[in-house]
Amino acid sequence: MARHDEPGPAPAPALTAGWLDAVRWNADGLVPAIAQEQGSRDVLMVAWMNREALAATAARGEAVYWSRSRGRLWHKGEESGHVQKVHDIRLDCDGDVVLLTVSQLGHEPAAPSIACHTGRHSCFFQRLEGQHWRSVEPVQKDPELIYR
Amino acid sequence: MARHDEPGPAPAPALTAGWLDAVRWNADGLVPAIAQEQGSRDVLMVAWMNREALAATAARGEAVYWSRSRGRLWHKGEESGHVQKVHDIRLDCDGDVVLLTVSQLGHEPAAPSIACHTGRHSCFFQRLEGQHWRSVEPVQKDPELIYR
Numbered sequence: 611m612a613r614h615d616e617p618g619p620a621p622a623p624a625l626t627a628g629w630l631d632a633v634r635w636n637a638d639g640l641v642p643a644i645a646q647e648q649g650s651r652d653v654l655m656v657a658w659m660n661r662e663a664l665a666a667t668a669a670r671g672e673a674v675y676w677s678r679s680r681g682r683l684w685h686k687g688e689e690s691g692h693v694q695k696v697h698d699i700r701l702d703c704d705g706d707v708v709l710l711t712v713s714q715l716g717h718e719p720a721a722p723s724i725a726c727h728t729g730r731h732s733c734f735f736q737r738l739e740g741q742h743w744r745s746v747e748p749v750q751k752d753p754e755l756i757y758r
Numbered sequence: 759m760a761r762h763d764e765p766g767p768a769p770a771p772a773l774t775a776g777w778l779d780a781v782r783w784n785a786d787g788l789v790p791a792i793a794q795e796q797g798s799r800d801v802l803m804v805a806w807m808n809r810e811a812l813a814a815t816a817a818r819g820e821a822v823y824w825s826r827s828r829g830r831l832w833h834k835g836e837e838s839g840h841v842q843k844v845h846d847i848r849l850d851c852d853g854d855v856v857l858l859t860v861s862q863l864g865h866e867p868a869a870p871s872i873a874c875h876t877g878r879h880s881c882f883f884q885r886l887e888g889q890h891w892r893s894v895e896p897v898q899k900d901p902e903l904i905y906r
Contacts, residue, residue, distance in 0.1 A: 629889050642790060642855075644801060651799035653792060656855045668886060700882040701891055703874050707790075707804045709882045726851050734848040734857045738816060741777050743849055 624665040633664065634705040640676060643667075643708040645725065648697055654714060654725035655733040657686075664699075664708065671696050673710060690756045691716035692724050722750055729753045772813040781812065782854040788824060791815075791856040793873065796845055802862060802873035803881040805834075812847075812856065819844050821858060838904045839864035840872050870898055877901045 633641055640658045647654050657675040659667065663683055666674040673694035677684035687693030698711035714723035722731040728749060735747035781789055788806045795802050805823040807815065811831055814822040821842035825832035835841030846859035862871035874881040876897060883895035 627889055629886060629891055632884075632891055642804070644792060644804070646801055653794055653801065653857055656790070656792070656850065699886040701884040701886070702804065702881040703876050703878075703883070704881070705884075707882075709801055728851050730851075733850040733852070734855075735851070736780075736849040736853075738777060738847040738849070741775055743777055743780055 624669055625661060627665065630661050630665060632705055633661075633701065633708070635661065636706070640678075641706060641708055643673075643675065643710055645673060645694055645710045645712045645714075647723065647725075648711050648713050652732050653734060654694075654712070654723075654731070657684075659708060667696055667710070668699060673712060687716055690724075690727070692756075694725070717750065724750050724756070727753060727757075729756060772817055773809060775813065778809050778813060780853055781809075781849065781856070782852060783809065784854070788826075789854060789856055791821075791823065791858055793821060793842055793858045793860045793862075795871065795873075796859050796861050800880050801882060802842075802860070802871075802879070805832075807856060815844055815858070816847060821860060835864055838872075838875070840904075842873070865898065872898050872904070875901060875905075877904055 635641055639660050642656055643659045644656050645654045658678055660676040663674045663676045666683065673686040673696055675684045675686060693715045694712040695715060696710050696712055700709040714725050717724045724731060726733040729751045730747045730749055732747060735745055736743040737746045783789055787808050790804055791807045792804050793802045806826060808824040811822045811824045821834040821844055823832045823834060841863045842860040843863060844858050844860055848857040862873050865872045870879040872879060877899045878895045878897055880895060883893055884891040885894045
């Protein structure tokens with residue numbers, strides 16, 4: 611976050627764009643963003659975006675989220691290589707949830723794509739069965755090999 | 759909320775179930791729930807659930823959300839007739855987002871289903887085009903006819 615402590619240019623024009631004002635940011639200035647895979651139409655993950663992240667996502671055509679744990683912008687795939695190419699950005703009726711249509715990149719050809727930090731295709735791999743959550747998706751790649 | 763003011767039986771066993779403890783409820787005791795349509799695989803909407811709503815959803819096999827505006831449980835379709843039959847409940851890797859696979863009921867046969875209070879199929883009908891959100895889904899039914 612060092613750049614916020616240094617004198618610098620005014621915010622990029624993209625951050626003052628009117629379409630960003632249509633989003634109903636929560637008290638922390640964030641909005642949840644769903645990434646849905648083009649083709650399979652699987653819901654891959656949900657992460658947070660702030661104004662800067664959404665503007666960056668639209669500008670570069672790749673998903674950029676706000677990492678709450680790291681307190682900084684997170685260009686998805688910056689460490690894992692699992693970049694998300696963005697085809698479509700939608701906003702819901704209340705303006706408080708974003709839906710991205712993405713191509714999930716960076717995995718082995720002919721293997722399922724990997725969106726989850728656990729090495730699975732989708733983050734939604736826990737299925738309620740009776741009174742238990744059961745993991746129903748295989749790990750495609752050992753996370754230690756993804757984040758080394 | 760009257761029932762909370764009246765003496766009554768202890769909380770139903772379902773509310774103390776261990777699988778509900780696996781959910782990472784936010785500071786308000788809520789978790790966002792995505793409803794994805796079986797068949798079309800369209801993402802229809804996102805709403806909030808508290809512990810009671812998620813337990814009720816699992817127990818009755820129909821989506822029950824927590825209405826923040828009304829401050830009460832909201833059995834989706836209770837006014838509109840647009841009930842969501844739930845086939846599958848998933849939890850993401852962090853335990854803080856729920857994904858439902860649903861059949862969206864209550865619409866005219868052979869017409870698209872209606873999940874949105876605006877009378878549209880999906881709540882995600884605003885598409886970012888250049889610097890503007892454009893409404894790209896038709897209203898299937900006048901909301902005044904839905905909520906009369």
